[in-house]
Amino acid sequence: ADDVTLQLKWVTQAQFAGYYVAQEKGFYGDEDLNVTIKPGGPDVAPAQVIAGGGADVVLDWMPSALASREKGLNLVNIAQPFATSGMMLTCRKDTGITGPEDFAGKTLGVWFFGNEYPFLSWMSQMGLSTDGGDDGVTVLKQGFNVDPLLQGQAACISTMTYNEYWQVIDAGLTEDDLVTFKYEDMGVATLEDGIYVLQENLDDPAFSDKMVRFVRASMKGWKYAEANPDEAADIVLENDASGAQTEKHQQRMMREIAKLTAGSTGELSVEDYERTVETLMKGGSDPVITATPEGAWTHAITDLALK
Amino acid sequence: MMWILGSLVFWALAVVLNLYLVRNKVAGAGFIVPVLFGITVLVVWEGMVRGFNVSPVLLPPPSWVGVALVSKTHILWQDLVQTFFKGALTGYFIGCGSAVLIAIAIDRSPFLQRGLLPVGNFIAALPIVGLAPIMVMWFGFDWHSKAAVVVAMVFFPMLVNTVQGLQASDHMQRDLMRTYAASYWASLVKLRLPAAMPFIFNGLKISTTLALIGAIVAEFFGSPIKGMGFRISTEVGRLSLDMVWAEITVAAILGSAFYGIVALTEKRLTFWHPSQRKQR
Amino acid sequence: MTTVIQANNLDLTYQTNDGPVHALKGVDLDINKGDFVSFIGPSGCGKTTFLRAIADLEQPTGGTLTVNGMTPEQARQSRAYGYVFQAAGLYPWRTIGDNIRLPLEIMGYPKSDMAQRVTEVLELVHLEGFEKKFPWQLSGGMQQRASIARALAFDADILLMDEPFGALDEIVRDHLNEQLLELWARTNKTIGFVTHSIPEAVYLSTKIVVMSPRPGRITDIIDSPLPKERPLDIRDTPEFLEIAHRVREGLREGHAYDD
Amino acid sequence: MTTVIQANNLDLTYQTNDGPVHALKGVDLDINKGDFVSFIGPSGCGKTTFLRAIADLEQPTGGTLTVNGMTPEQARQSRAYGYVFQAAGLYPWRTIGDNIRLPLEIMGYPKSDMAQRVTEVLELVHLEGFEKKFPWQLSGGMQQRASIARALAFDADILLMDEPFGALDEIVRDHLNEQLLELWARTNKTIGFVTHSIPEAVYLSTKIVVMSPRPGRITDIIDSPLPKERPLDIRDTPEFLEIAHRVREGLREGHAYDD
Amino acid sequence: MKSILPILTVVAAIFAIWYAFAVILNAPWAYSKAERADKTLSFSEMVSDTMAQDKPLLPAPHQVAVEIWKTTALKNVTSKRSLVYHGWITLQATALGFAFGIGLGIILAVAIVYSRVMDMSVMPWIIASQTVPILAIAPMIVVVLAAMQVDDIVAKGVISMYLSFFPVVVGMVKGLRSPDTMLLDQMKTYSASPSQAFWKLRLPASAPYLFASLKVGVAASLIGAVVAELSLSQNGGLGARLLAGSYYGQTIQIWSALLAAATLAALMVFAISAIEKVTLRRMGMAQ
């Protein structure tokens, strides 16, 4: 069997159910692949791992992948299991926020570590400065959890539809206490959780062939997970080394994730890609990427994998 | 290949030169030798990175770091103010100050001493990395929580050292105080505190590096969008490793300078201690 | 003649891990005002212990001990004595002058008075000009003299000295012996003095207390017939040698060779 | 009679922060095989320095010095001497026996030989039965004896002793002095001995070297007419007192009171 | 034995303060919950609420105790939900890092003591190395070592070593230099070779210093291992547990992982003290 190492973007959770399902259900084995899944964490940069040779394939968000390309790391998107963005800004109603126009003067919690690009583009499109001036918003680097919102340190925090949002709900706030702004609805959505490899590897036919089989099996895993959310959540829990995840939370996450992967066959939608690039280029004085990327994606793999 | 060979040759030359400087007790060797060693490390690093074509998203050559240091001075300065002057220093003074006061309080009561020291040692063994998110929860994301982490980090090393120091005066010196029928405060001020100085400074020196590390680490768990820890974690995510190393460089220089200042103060204040006096 | 220090059937036992150590057993001794009393005896016989008991640095476990008619603790609190330890025990962070000033500060002497006293005692021990030096800048002998000066700087009638000259060479020692006698004659202090040296004990004392160990007790008390005025060469007179002989005999008796 | 140690116009200057210290200046001295030479002089006159120079622990800055006809370094490397330091300097982690075994191990004596030598020297210093004890379980005097035993355990013709009995009380000292003489008589070693005590120097030596400080030089060399056989009470004979007097005079001359 | 009562007193005082803070810190949330539910809270209701929140700002001691009990005694030690399991993983990394740290520390100390060049050139940089925030470079070390095909546990060990070698160097340099000049001169009079002087004098003399720094070093090792596990969470360990707890705001879980780590450190320090006692007694250095 051929060895493949996959580096996830975050810790083991239902967000990555497709890969764990493909692993446990033997879909990778069927394709004669021997896949190692490495969970990430708050300070694991997938792009760095692939550059160091610690992985063959990585999952990354497109803004960060494109930014990495500008740093000289030739990441190529070979498949895009997530069709829809799950990112949103969740605000407390009692801060008086009803729409994005109320953000000025407020404190907003944002994830950094390469996850800040969509937010920065959005703000610059709205003409809000992010350096703490009166005409803009105060940005706080959000830690691992939703505390800043619960404790009123921030008016809004970044959440994923499938994860942090529910942590806020679990903590005791109700949907009525909250206002949410999905990036998808605001027209600033960027592509999340894509499958990326290095260009120089892709030029090797044997590697391409491996990737074809990998994507095929992974998508099979994703479709299985969508259809069997509770079983998928169980598989994820099996693979969680920290033993800290709960069944309730993962099952719920799996159902939310299914909404995001539902529209995708695995093939990158060129239209979504162009919208992502456009959003990122609109960053005003400080755009995330400065030039339209070339060769940042290919359908070569999905064409073979999904035929 | 040129790069690799070049750096190896430089290394060899530097070693020879250092040997020469030390053997012949050249004036100023105490300064030149470590600096030359540092330069050698940089040259070899540069040579290896270039020679082996290491990807700059893994390890940038020091020349890039140098460029970042020069061109991003304003960002580095702003981060430094946030992390060092606001977070680390505040925490350092509060932590060390309260530890000394509490050590003096404990010192009067052998009962408390016997109880607090083992418990204190246990608490000192808590990995503070774990305390950082909690402090951010308690004290907010700005520098106050960083100072709180620093207080937690330096408190126990300082406490233990001071308590030990207060017991450092020898029996005869204490008996002497007894023969004078000296009051508690007189013997504290005139004997125990001066005798404790070397220990207190030991604690203060250990605490300098702890303070800086604590303040930086705490920023990983929530911060405003400035600060050395914020910059390091953010720029790693952005693969701007040159900026990351620039911040690390600033941290190391700052930490060493902070340590150096405390060590110098120690030299001035505990000149009388045998460890500070040259052998005859 | 008033009795300054009075010990009656004094016992002192240290509790140690290996069981009790009888440091003093049934010690009876009267010391009168103006006496110069030497304690001599082999190592471990309890000389230091006895001096420390007088100074209230150890608690007797039996018998009675009074100093100036008070308990040792009261005497200590009324600052009745100065104590010179075997090692100089100067504070390294204070200059010689400041070391001598230390007891004065603690006892609350007026500032103006201090300077004068310091100058005075420095002269007494021939350390003029060293006031601003730190202890480690002085030789061992000079340090010991400074420590004696420190005990002399304040007004205590009793001076307790535990082998103050143990570490000095013979010439310096002779010299300090002379000076100590002179000081004693001048101030009429009562002095308790521990030594290992027979000639030193005989030369200095009005009363020589010979002790023997295990348990520490007094084997002989010799009242010296020597005059108060004692030039150094008194040490070659038959009376002197006679007393020295008696002391040596007393010591031999109580001595065990197993240490 | 062979000359074992020969110093010609020996100079030794230490370089210190405060400038050079002349520890030895123009020292001329011949020591013959079997001599017992005492060095006496006030503190800081260079006694230790001279002994250390012989032992190749300091480098002379002028003049010549030979030991057994070799340079001090060669002599050291051929293990020509044993050295007893002022403090006992026993290793706390080794038993008395192991401490004595230390130089033997280093010099590569055969195992079988070691045990016998250890027993022998322990007897010599009357420490039978303490082989298995650790140094801190012994009194100061016993420790010092063990340290002498250590220097005797290996075959060196020369024994250099730097105030070995400085810390001991008079009785123990007398006793060790007797034993040292006996040992010297028996082994015919050449001994260099530093002391502060005039009676000790006179009692022990065949040659007394009186030194004076700043810079350290020899002011007098006294050849003792006393017989090799010396009971303790030889110290009361006129010859003895006569020599002692001469030594004291020599010392007085060179002595400065400022230390 | 004498210290049992004082320790208990202090511990009791700490618990009292802890409970008080739990009430104070958790009260706002209790009130805001009540407010949103349009209820008012009596004081005792508030207090009981603060003792039983799911994600309290500061969990009450008994909540942590229950969590620790549940995740140790009531779980199979091979279960990923067992603290014993994670403690064991961390312990392995700590032990490896500690072994590396001792090795590197002693080698450096010997080099520094025997070579003036090393002393002058390396010592300042060793101090500077400790001012580098380890958490910042840990992920980079992980990536670079992974690129070099090094095992994860070794990577953890290397990070843990970075923190633990420092106290060992400092202590050993002090220890190897502790024999006074007299003892070194004595070696010279025996004309002992440098290696004889090392094995027979310097090394045994450094034993007490070595043990003192080992106690500091082992605690540092543990911190290093925990830090490494934040970057290498796939293998579990107390650090991974801490991270997961932080990620989901599970304060009870954070505190129990923290206490487990502190206990582990205390146990290791205790073990070293025990070895120290035996060794020093064997060497005759304990009186």
Ligand SMILES: Nc1ncnc2c1ncn2[C@@H]1O[C@H](COP(=O)(O)OP(=O)(O)OP(=O)(O)O)[C@@H](O)[C@H]1O
């Ligand atoms: N603090 C102590 N605890 C236990 N035993 C002690 C203590 N101090 C002294 N001793 C023991 O008491 C005995 C008398 O000791 P002391 O110091 O009074 O003797 P000394 O006559 O002064 O001897 P030296 O001439 O050696 O100073 C000795 O056996 C000593 O070991």
Ligand SMILES: Nc1ncnc2c1ncn2[C@@H]1O[C@H](COP(=O)(O)OP(=O)(O)OP(=O)(O)O)[C@@H](O)[C@H]1O
């Ligand atoms: N290592 C050294 N560096 C500088 N000066 C030294 C050194 N060793 C000794 N001296 C100085 O050299 C002089 C002679 O010292 P030495 O130790 O030989 O005297 P000593 O006769 O043995 O004195 P003591 O009786 O006090 O032991 C002194 O003034 C001393 O301060």
Ligand SMILES: Cc1ncc(C[n+]2csc(CCO)c2C)c(N)n1
């Ligand atoms: C330090 C830190 N950075 C990012 C996130 C946000 N986050 C939530 S889920 C997820 C995975 C995306 O695929 C990410 C990046 C966080 N919570 N903490």
Ligand SMILES: [Mg+2]
């Ligand atoms: Mg005594």
Ligand SMILES: [Mg+2]
């Ligand atoms: Mg000397």
